[in-house]
Amino acid sequence: xxxxxxxxQMLGENQGDDFAAHLASCDMCRSEASRIGxxxxxxxxxxxxxxxxxxxxxxxxxxGAYRQGMASAEPRKTRQLGQWGWQIAAAAALIAxxxxxxxxxxxxxxxxxxxxxxxxxxxxxxxxxxxxxMQQQSASERLKGVSWSxxxxxxxxEVLNALVTTVNHDPNVNVRxxxxxxxxxxxxxxxxxxxxxxxxxxxxxxxxxxxVQVALIDFLAELKERNAAPELRRLVSDPDIDxxxxxxxxxxxERMQ
Amino acid sequence: xxTRIGMGMGIATLLxxxxxxxxxxxxxxxxFRDPSMPRKLIVEGGTGSLTIRGYQGQDAIIEYTGREIPPxxxxxxxxxRNEPPAGMHRIGESRGLDITEESNTVRVNNQSLFxxxxxxxxxxxxAQTSVNVKTMFGGNMTIENITGDIxxxxxxxxxxxxxxxxxxxxxxMNGKILVSLDRxxxxxxMSFSTFNGDVDVTLPAxxxxxxxxxxxxxxxxxDFDVKMEANAAPVVEEVKDKNGKSRRRVRVDGTxxxxxxxxxxxxxxxxxxxxxxxxKK
Numbered sequence: 110x111x112x113x114x115x116x117x118q119m120l121g122e123n124q125g126d127d128f129a130a131h132l133a134s135c136d137m138c139r140s141e142a143s144r145i146g147x148x149x150x151x152x153x154x155x156x157x158x159x160x161x162x163x164x165x166x167x168x169x170x171x172x173g174a175y176r177q178g179m180a181s182a183e184p185r186k187t188r189q190l191g192q193w194g195w196q197i198a199a200a201a202a203l204i205a206x207x208x209x210x211x212x213x214x215x216x217x218x219x220x221x222x223x224x225x226x227x228x229x230x231x232x233x234x235x236x237x238x239x240x241x242x243m244q245q246q247s248a249s250e251r252l253k254g255v256s257w258s259x260x261x262x263x264x265x266x267e268v269l270n271a272l273v274t275t276v277n278h279d280p281n282v283n284v285r286x287x288x289x290x291x292x293x294x295x296x297x298x299x300x301x302x303x304x305x306x307x308x309x310x311x312x313x314x315x316x317x318x319x320x321v322q323v324a325l326i327d328f329l330a331e332l333k334e335r336n337a338a339p340e341l342r343r344l345v346s347d348p349d350i351d352x353x354x355x356x357x358x359x360x361x362x363e364r365m366q
Numbered sequence: 367x368x369t370r371i372g373m374g375m376g377i378a379t380l381l382x383x384x385x386x387x388x389x390x391x392x393x394x395x396x397x398f399r400d401p402s403m404p405r406k407l408i409v410e411g412g413t414g415s416l417t418i419r420g421y422q423g424q425d426a427i428i429e430y431t432g433r434e435i436p437p438x439x440x441x442x443x444x445x446x447r448n449e450p451p452a453g454m455h456r457i458g459e460s461r462g463l464d465i466t467e468e469s470n471t472v473r474v475n476n477q478s479l480f481x482x483x484x485x486x487x488x489x490x491x492x493a494q495t496s497v498n499v500k501t502m503f504g505g506n507m508t509i510e511n512i513t514g515d516i517x518x519x520x521x522x523x524x525x526x527x528x529x530x531x532x533x534x535x536x537x538x539m540n541g542k543i544l545v546s547l548d549r550x551x552x553x554x555x556m557s558f559s560t561f562n563g564d565v566d567v568t569l570p571a572x573x574x575x576x577x578x579x580x581x582x583x584x585x586x587x588x589d590f591d592v593k594m595e596a597n598a599a600p601v602v603e604e605v606k607d608k609n610g611k612s613r614r615r616v617r618v619d620g621t622x623x624x625x626x627x628x629x630x631x632x633x634x635x636x637x638x639x640x641x642x643x644x645x646k647k
Contacts, residue, residue, distance in 0.1 A: 247496075248517045248535040252555035256632045280500075282519060282537040283557035287634060290621070319539060319561045323582070323638055327620075351561070353638055 112138055119145055168209045175201050235260045236268055243271045248281040255287045263298035273308040282318045289324045296332060310337045313344075319351040326354070330361035338362060393429045396465055396472050398492070403470045405495040405514075412476040412504045414486040415523070420493030420511035426472045428465060430487040476501075496532075506541070515554075524563070538563060542640070546647070550575075552630070559636040567635065568645040574630030577644070580621045581637045588644040592624040 110131040115138045118128050132139045176198065239261060242254025255275065261268045272295075275288040289312070295305035309332065313325045322344075329337040344350050344358040398405045401424050409416065414431075421427075463485075464475040476485065486505075491497070496514035499507060506523040509516055513531040524541035527534055533554035536543050542563040550556075550573050558565045569575075569590075579586050635642045 247515050249515055249533045249554045249556060252535065252557055252634075253631065256555060281517065281535060283535050283559050283634065283636075286559060286636060287557060287632075318537075320537070320559055320636060320638055323561075353561070 116141070164209050168205050171205045171208075172202055175205075232262060232265075236265055239268050240271050243275055248284050251275065251279065251281070251284045252287055255284065255291050258291045259294065263294040264300035266301060266304070269295050269301050269304060269308075273304075273312075276308065276312045277315055282321060285316070285318070285321050286324055289321060289328060292328070306332055306334055307336075310334055310340070313337060313340050319354045322351075322354045323357050326357045326361045330364045333365050335365060338365065391429065391431045393427060394465060395425050395427050396467055397425045398470050398472065398495075399467060400470050401492075405492060406471040407489065407491050407495050407497050407499075408471060408473040409487075409489065409497075409499040410473070410475050410477075410501070412485060412487060412501045415505040415507070416486075416499065416501060417488045417508045418497055418499065418510070418512065419488065419490050419508075420495065420513065421490045422493065423490065424492055426467075427490040428474060428487065429489070430463075430485045507538075515551075525560075534558065542566065543637075547573075548647070555631045555633070557634040557636075559634070560640060561637070562639045563637065564640040564643060565635050565637045566643045566645070568647050571646045572627060574627045575633045576623065576625045576629050576631070577633050577635065578621055578623050579635045579642050579644075581635075581640060581642050582620070583639050584637060584641040586622065586635075586642040586644075589646045590626045590644055592626055593629075594622065594624040 110127045112131075112135060115128055115131045115135070118124050119138075119142055132142055235257065239254050239257035242250050242257060245251050245254065255272065258268050258272055269292075272288050272291055276285055276292065279285045279288065289309070292305050292309060295301045296309075298305075309325060309328050313322065313329070316322050316325060326341065326344075329341070341358045341362050345355050345362070347355070350358075407418065407426060409418070464473075464477075466473045466475075472491070474487075474489065476487065491512075493511055494513045496516070497509060497512055498517040499509070500517075500519040501507065501523075502521050504520060504523055506526065507518060507520045508526045508528070509518060509530065510526075510528040512527075512529075515532050516527060516530055516534045516536070518525050518527065518534070518536045520538040520541055522540045523538065525536050525538045525543050525545075527536060527545040527547075530545070530547050531549040532547075532551050533556050534545055534547065535557050536545060536559070537557075538560045540562045541560060543558045543560050543565045545558060545566070546568040547570065549570060552574065556575075558567055564584075565581075577592060635644065
């Protein structure tokens, strides 16, 4: 056996007597073979990557999040399309199992985890930008912060709280006006719609600028927010309030009937 | 460190460059401490008209006129407090004006709310100064030749901003908003609003912006090529009522949106009783 033939056998399993004889006679092949042998041995020493609790947790988390999403986003459809819902859930579960298997096979779940982490980071960054801009001294910057708030998830309570603070306390009329509008997306999210509605109700008695009062009244009429009725009636009967605002409050009360 | 000029304290004479008693016109110079740093002027209160003008200088020059009260009104004042004693005339103001400088911010606090005499005030500042003005009982407000961020809020009078460069956030409750910008700082949000009056804004032709416009009892006019967004379309929302029943609601938002020159930062135009006019410079 020559070196060429020995090398082809080196990686195989059935190494015959010829091979052993060649190794005994050839220094180069012997050292090569021992190098490869050592590599195999050290590979054997590597601990086998067990699926472990993390994968299990992640799988159930995913399934839970999916179920929650299905339950909260489209409660009516889920009920109507019950069977479909379960089929979709089963499909999602299968996908999740596939993903989990993927984690196991790859040893770790780096790429998908990175993607979701990245997504989370982007969301965090948007939140941070909106929150920090809303703290700025310049009204123009605060306005920008308010328009950034449209880019966060409407379930983001921190951004909602910052907007509510702006609606109630910002010294600039235009910034308050913009912030009232920016509350709209939050009234459509199951996680925040109650807090957002309450914020609109509570902001009205504090507001003194008619342009913002009208924006709040329109919003309350749109939400058909009955809790605001006492305050609207007070506005209607207060002679110190601008007549345009009073008429609007009257109109809103009618719309709520 | 704060420099303070209190009119009642006699310190004012140290810095007051002029004191023309005859027409009760006074001028006070307040330097900005560091000419290399950004400057800011804050004006609060005031019952007369207010003009803020950029000029080629380093200091804030505050000039004001105490309006003489018509005799008929004077009699209604308690104990005739504003009647000058025989053979004498009033010089200066007794209270209510406070001018300070701190970290390159000059603050003019003009709280002469109770004397019944409005002060007409002209403040000159270096052209590159940010301005923040808020008055409750003032008349018309004019800001011109300023390069910087301008915030202006008025109650009963018109807000006029001319030859401005930078950004503007302006509101009047019962007055027109009339703004002309020579240049806009890119990426700055702006907002113009009034309750009763027109919003009339002139912008450079190449301004990139997204307009948000709303008027309840008026029309919107512009010579800009505005790409309107299909936002007049009703929004369908899924809502739960108190009984947990879910239903759909259709909402038509009165706000119109559109972009110019490909879009950019938000510019909001709002009036309740008035027109919105957006001119191309």
